[in-house]
Amino acid sequence: GENVEQHPSTLSVQEGDSAVIKCTYSDSASNYFPWYKQELGKRPQLIIDIRSNVGEKKDQRIAVTLNKTAKHFSLHITETQPEDSAVYFCAARLQNTGGFKTIFGAGTRLFVKA
Amino acid sequence: GAVVSQHPSRVICKSGTSVKIECRSLDFQATTMFWYRQFPKQSLMLMATSNEGSKATYEQGVEKDKFLINHASLTLSTLTVTSAHPEDSSFYICSARKAGDTDTQYFGPGTRLTVL
Numbered sequence: 001g002e003n004v005e006q007h008p009s010t011l012s013v014q015e016g017d018s019a020v021i022k023c024t025y026s027d028s029a030s031n032y033f034p035w036y037k038q039e040l041g042k043r044p045q046l047i048i049d050i051r052s053n054v055g056e057k058k059d060q061r062i063a064v065t066l067n068k069t070a071k072h073f074s075l076h077i078t079e080t081q082p083e084d085s086a087v088y089f090c091a092a093r094l095q096n097t098g099g100f101k102t103i104f105g106a107g108t109r110l111f112v113k114a
Numbered sequence: 115g116a117v118v119s120q121h122p123s124r125v126i127c128k129s130g131t132s133v134k135i136e137c138r139s140l141d142f143q144a145t146t147m148f149w150y151r152q153f154p155k156q157s158l159m160l161m162a163t164s165n166e167g168s169k170a171t172y173e174q175g176v177e178k179d180k181f182l183i184n185h186a187s188l189t190l191s192t193l194t195v196t197s198a199h200p201e202d203s204s205f206y207i208c209s210a211r212k213a214g215d216t217d218t219q220y221f222g223p224g225t226r227l228t229v230l
Contacts (some may be wrong), residue, residue, distance in 0.1 A: 036158060043207060043221040044150070044158060089157055101174040102160040 002027045004092050006105025014113050019080050021108045023090035024072040030092040030103075033073045035064060039086040047088075048075070080112045115141050118210050120222035127198055128230055135193045135225045137208030143188040144210035148219060149181075151204045158207075164191050198229040 003026045013019050023033075034049035050057045050064045050073065057064050061080075066073040073092075077084055090105040117140040127133050137147060149161040149170075164170040164185035172178050180202075182194040191210075195202050205226050209219040 043223055044152075044209075045221065046209070046219040049217070091158075091160075098174045100163075100171060104157040104159065107157050 002030075002092075002094065002101060002103050004090060004103045004105045006090050006108055008108060009106065010109045010111070012111040012113065013080050015080060015082060017080055019077040019084070019110055019112075021075045021088055021090070021110070022072060023074070023092070023105050024070075025092035025103070026071065027092070027094050028068075028071060029094040029096055030071075031095070032093040033064070033066060034091050034093070035062075035075050036089040036091070037086045038089065044089070077110075080110075082112050082114050085110055085112045116212070116218075116220045117141055118144075118208065118220045118222040120206075120208055120225050122225060123223065124226045124228075126228045126230065129199055130197055132194055132196045133198055133227060135195075135206055135208075135227070137191045137193070137210070137222050139189045139210045139220070142210075142212050142220075144191075144220075145188065145213040146211040147185055147191040148209045148211075149183060149191075149193050150207045150209070152207060152224075153204055161193075195227065198227070200229045203227055203229045 005024045031052040036044045037047045038044040061078050063076045087107045087109050089107045093102040119138050121136045147164050150158050161176050162170045162172040164183050166185050166188050170183035185191040205224050207224040209221040
């Protein structure tokens, strides 16, 4: 069945360094890939997304890249700051004869050390 | 701006009863609202997308008759968990999107449902 694998499960970086989180999806029909950030005890935030007709998207310090051939997409955070510490979830959305399905990764806990 | 509220924040109910959760956009018109659920320390799950004035689009595997979604106005969407059972206990989170803005979702604080 459809699956999204997210790696790593935990990531610790020094403030100012870059962080990269990778997700791999199984269904080539997936065409929308959002990323969510959830700080401890807080509501989620949709921080960036990418559609299958685009290879890269940037928004200030965050960027997402998509490789449709390899069926993987990555979140890149540059110049990390302590407030970037959170759990990040990727997702892949597809539409088939059964309707829509959004499959979420298990999450990556990012620690940014000051 | 762009505040989304949910009511109630917590609810405990008996097995077999129905529970209604409200999601309101307080300072903007939300043409699209989303309903998610999240189990403790687990990932998110998108349940459905609702557009004002039309039927909700449910994700595959979500029981439409069990999770009734109504988006009757541009500021209010409701999720009714019918005949709730303990396995429905979860954190239910809504989000809303402004008209013409396809990049941003504003999330509510969530509702913790416990079914005894």
